[in-house]
Amino acid sequence: MATKTTCMSSQGSDDEQRKRENIRSLTMSGHVGFESLPDQLVNRSIQQGFCFNILCVGETGIGKSTLIDTLFNTNFEDYESSHFCPNVKLKAQTYELQESNVRLKLTIVNTVGFGDQINKEESYQPIVDYIDAQFEAYLQEELKIKRSLFTYHDSRIHVCLYFISPTGHSLKTLDLLTMKNLDSKVNIIPVIAKADTVSKTELQEFKIKLMSELVSNGVQIYQFPTDDDTIAKDNAAMNGLLPFAVVGSMDEVKVGNKVVKARQYPWGVVQVENENHCDFVKLREMLICTNMEDLREQTHARHYELYRRCKLEEMGFTDVGPENKPVSLQETYEAKRHEFHGERQRKEEEMKQMFVQRVKEKEAILKETERELQAKFEHLKRLHQEERMKLEEKRKLLEEEIIAFSKKKATSEIFHSQSFLATGSNLRKDKDRKKEPGCGFELLCVDVRTCENSGGRKDAEKGREGHSARGRP
Amino acid sequence: MDPLRRSPSPCLSSRPSSPSTPPCEMLGPVGIEAVLDQLKIKAMKMGFEFNIMVVGQSGLGKSTMVNTLFKVWKSNPPGLGVPPPQTLQLHSVTHVIEEKGVKLKLTVTDTPGFGDQINNDNCWDPILGYINEQYEQYLQEELLITRQRHIPDTRVHCCVYFVPPTGHCLRPLDIEFLQRLCQTVNVVPVIARADSLTMEEREAFRRRIQQNLRTHCINVYPQMCFDEDINDRILNSKLRDRIPFAVVGADQEHLVNGKCVLGRKTNWGIIEVENMAHCEFPLLRDLLIRSHLQDLKDITHNVHYENYRVIRLNESHLLPRGPGWVNLAPASPGQLTTPRPFKVCRGAHDDSDDEF
Numbered sequence: 003m004a005t006k007t008t009c010m011s012s013q014g015s016d017d018e019q020r021k022r023e024n025i026r027s028l029t030m031s032g033h034v035g036f037e038s039l040p041d042q043l044v045n046r047s048i049q050q051g052f053c054f055n056i057l058c059v060g061e062t063g064i065g066k067s068t069l070i071d072t073l074f075n076t077n078f079e080d081y082e083s084s085h086f087c088p089n090v091k092l093k094a095q096t097y098e099l100q101e102s103n104v105r106l107k108l109t110i111v112n113t114v115g116f117g118d119q120i121n122k123e124e125s126y127q128p129i130v131d132y133i134d135a136q137f138e139a140y141l142q143e144e145l146k147i148k149r150s151l152f153t154y155h156d157s158r159i160h161v162c163l164y165f166i167s168p169t170g171h172s173l174k175t176l177d178l179l180t181m182k183n184l185d186s187k188v189n190i191i192p193v194i195a196k197a198d199t200v201s202k203t204e205l206q207e208f209k210i211k212l213m214s215e216l217v218s219n220g221v222q223i224y225q226f227p228t229d230d231d232t233i234a235k236d237n238a239a240m241n242g243l244l245p246f247a248v249v250g251s252m253d254e255v256k257v258g259n260k261v262v263k264a265r266q267y268p269w270g271v272v273q274v275e276n277e278n279h280c281d282f283v284k285l286r287e288m289l290i291c292t293n294m295e296d297l298r299e300q301t302h303a304r305h306y307e308l309y310r311r312c313k314l315e316e317m318g319f320t321d322v323g324p325e326n327k328p329v330s331l332q333e334t335y336e337a338k339r340h341e342f343h344g345e346r347q348r349k350e351e352e353m354k355q356m357f358v359q360r361v362k363e364k365e366a367i368l369k370e371t372e373r374e375l376q377a378k379f380e381h382l383k384r385l386h387q388e389e390r391m392k393l394e395e396k397r398k399l400l401e402e403e404i405i406a407f408s409k410k411k412a413t414s415e416i417f418h419s420q421s422f423l424a425t426g427s428n429l430r431k432d433k434d435r436k437k438e439p440g441c442g443f444e445l446l447c448v449d450v451r452t453c454e455n456s457g458g459r460k461d462a463e464k465g466r467e468g469h470s471a472r473g474r475p
Numbered sequence: 476m477d478p479l480r481r482s483p484s485p486c487l488s489s490r491p492s493s494p495s496t497p498p499c500e501m502l503g504p505v506g507i508e509a510v511l512d513q514l515k516i517k518a519m520k521m522g523f524e525f526n527i528m529v530v531g532q533s534g535l536g537k538s539t540m541v542n543t544l545f546k547v548w549k550s551n552p553p554g555l556g557v558p559p560p561q562t563l564q565l566h567s568v569t570h571v572i573e574e575k576g577v578k579l580k581l582t583v584t585d586t587p588g589f590g591d592q593i594n595n596d597n598c599w600d601p602i603l604g605y606i607n608e609q610y611e612q613y614l615q616e617e618l619l620i621t622r623q624r625h626i627p628d629t630r631v632h633c634c635v636y637f638v639p640p641t642g643h644c645l646r647p648l649d650i651e652f653l654q655r656l657c658q659t660v661n662v663v664p665v666i667a668r669a670d671s672l673t674m675e676e677r678e679a680f681r682r683r684i685q686q687n688l689r690t691h692c693i694n695v696y697p698q699m700c701f702d703e704d705i706n707d708r709i710l711n712s713k714l715r716d717r718i719p720f721a722v723v724g725a726d727q728e729h730l731v732n733g734k735c736v737l738g739r740k741t742n743w744g745i746i747e748v749e750n751m752a753h754c755e756f757p758l759l760r761d762l763l764i765r766s767h768l769q770d771l772k773d774i775t776h777n778v779h780y781e782n783y784r785v786i787r788l789n790e791s792h793l794l795p796r797g798p799g800w801v802n803l804a805p806a807s808p809g810q811l812t813t814p815r816p817f818k819v820c821r822g823a824h825d826d827s828d829d830e831f
Binding site for chain 1: 498499500501502503504505506507508509510511513514515516517518519520523544545546572574575576577579620621622624703760761764765766768769770773777781784785788789
């Protein structure tokens, strides 16, 4: 049996904690060479590339796209959004930027139709849903059995630039409401858009008013970190200048002998990169050059962890069980999974039964209709047969009549020929006979005697009679 | 070795996968580069952690090697006059050392008693148990609802295995141990006490060991399957050609040609530890500290730890195995000491779906 002895445990990174846990600080007596560790880390990050996601929230036409273009010195997209969207939609687009050896995958998410509706009660909900959806996707990936976090494209929003209209008075109710719903989910940096419409004195008062409103309403905006000495001073100063009053423009104007980005008015030129004119340079510095990494870390360590904790607690997982004993996540997960499976099986059974029942019913109906059809068919067949039989009978009757009639005809012929021979006048009888209506048959009489006496005349008579016998239908 | 050499990141595609993104041209400087400085500042503030384990029979110079690597002298020389322990023990010692503003928390785990008994069956079990226990601790921390901002990393990043300089080939104990350990942790084998071999003997020994490793499919660090691109492959191939390094450790300084050097003094000369003509200690030091430290940590975190996590989350002896089953009872150390032999690969398992 093997025994394991650990001389000291190594948790925590505070000096005091270290001393408490008896971790020795040693000095080395020579150059070892691990000062290159930060460089190794940086090299690996360069290879992997960076990811940064910005969400721009603001009314249509307030200058979000222009500001992003100016920030990153590129022309991202051309067309303007319409003002007639029925509800707020979020549009995300990803771009790859490269500066020397740093590759940045930048995702810009724009709110389309924010503030355009007549009823703005549901304006902020799509934004909140979108942010939550990105957290959810990351959480799902993290909780997978076979996961690949190092190739996962991180789509969580790292910073939200909130564009405030330059009214000069105060925050709009919509702004307050939206920011209050977003502040626990994302780092918010408020900016005053189109700041060239606000004069300098007004601007100062406006900023103070805005900040006091935010504070009094309990909105937590992002504070630039002041714990690291190298950047603490700058960051603290910038914290006092929030919200930044920015002007965005990609148009170039010649000022003096330089060509700068600016907006040209009849009364002057507003230079974007001039610190006296607006705070654009400060925004760019704070957002990109100094604090990008901190923004990402805050998103991951604070906002995402909060979301994760809430979500897992919602699902019923806890760290500490009913008797204050630590409950393993796995056990709870397992129990839940059992439950879920049991329920699912039950539901499946139910559905199966329902399905079977429906099928039976349908079958019964079909059988009914089949039987009816069959009955009808038989009925018709019977009728048909009866008709046939009737017709058969009729036919028989008719045939008998025909036979009877032809017999009659035959006998009356014989009788007539006999009587004709006796009297010798057939012309009259012919005429009489011709006057009789409805008789279809003419007796064909041949007068032998007259034939002999008058040849031609007889022939004509014969012809006439024969013709009339055939002629009458 | 160039300290600023790009350290390879251990994944098949280091670039995050995402829908096709159009590259944009920037019309002027923006300042994105400054993020590198931000990273450096953050790293220096947080400090670094590195956990190394040395495994080998007693008397091979493990403790001396650690001292030589990190140039910290312990007050009492180890091993002298102390009889080898009857059973395998694991000693972990943590130091914080600083150089030019960079703080490194170094944990060295020593394994006295390894391979010293008459019957060495399963002598790797305690070691594997220890390594898995560190993974388990990290996993439990990661699974908490309210978890710490920075989870303390006690996982073993590198295991240096000392091969005794027999000059012949790897022994059965070595092969068994290496086979098992290579699947769980990064292993760097070294030829200990190389001053007992001549240059030709060293070369022959090295070739034979490399052959043994190939025959038994033992994948030592730097693993070929984790090479990122052509540059890494070239660099790592050069390293792989020289592994196992023939090293000599020393903690005493002597005067040679007017210079003070670390070395071993014998009647027939002074063996300089940091002289490439004498031994390959500089290569080992550069690999472990100056160029591949971050890479060792990355592979441990992204590959070995993930593999452990998959096994752990799939294991279940009470319930029928299915996709994504989770173990009800916490694992006992004996369960996980001998992992089923499978290839260390990145996510290319053929289990079924991985839905939460």
